[in-house]
Amino acid sequence: MRASAGFRRALPVPPVFSDEELRRLDVPALFLLGPRSALHDAREVGERVGGLVASARVEIVPGAGHALATDEPELVADRILRTAAR
Numbered sequence: 001m002r003a004s005a006g007f008r009r010a011l012p013v014p015p016v017f018s019d020e021e022l023r024r025l026d027v028p029a030l031f032l033l034g035p036r037s038a039l040h041d042a043r044e045v046g047e048r049v050g051g052l053v054a055s056a057r058v059e060i061v062p063g064a065g066h067a068l069a070t071d072e073p074e075l076v077a078d079r080i081l082r083t084a085a086r
Contacts, residue, residue: 014039022052029056030083032076034064057083 031049033042046058059079064071 019052022049025053026055028083028086029053030079031056031058032068032079033058033060034066034068034071035060035062036064037066039066 029049031046033040033046035042042060046060049056050058061068061072061075069076
């Protein structure tokens with residue numbers, strides 16, 4: 001019990017793609033972002049991706065964190081299926 005009291009999960013540093021790398025995306029791209037993510041600022045990421053990736057569909061899911069697939073599994077599945085149907 002005492003060992004777990006001071007435990008802090010170390011989050012990996014995610015890779016940051018350059019603007020040029022993002023501009024090269026030319027396939028349908030779905031970006032679901034959670035505003036409670038400890039890894040990034042969802043609004044900043046959404047604005048950057050939306051401005052650089054012509055094919056991007058960006059959605060910030062209210063109340064969600066970084067683990068969207070477990071926070072909102074039905075929403076994630078729905079958005080993936082809608083994107084694939086285009």
